[in-house]
């Protein structure tokens with residue numbers, strides 16, 4: 001029985017590591033794809049992205065895990081149970097206006113949306 005519990009715990013650890021790795025890959029992809037900036041972009045960008053090209057990214061160092069973005073745009077953000085912070089899904093399914101609302105309501109400006 002103890003061996004089964006150990007295996008179960010190990011599987012949970014591996015699952016958590018996989019989720020973390022997926023988030024890291026996503027963030028690196030975002031940094032390379034849209035040009036990472038440490039703060040939200042101000043003013044017009046050099047190129048306006050179409051709605052399909054727009055992507056969101058949650059700065060894990062800034063997110064406080066309040067969950068507001070998930071409540072506003074649940075098809076774009078989810079809470080990572082391992083970190084307690086929000087993450088952006090690779091393919092956002094909320095309308096841009098909803099995502100922008102989530103960006104505006106984030107109390108710490110942790111969401112980048114371009």
Ligand code: SF4
Pocket residue numbers: 058062063064065066067068069070085086105106107108109110111
């Ligand atoms: S609203 Fe901002 S601080 Fe709150 S969970 Fe979402 S990204 Fe994190």
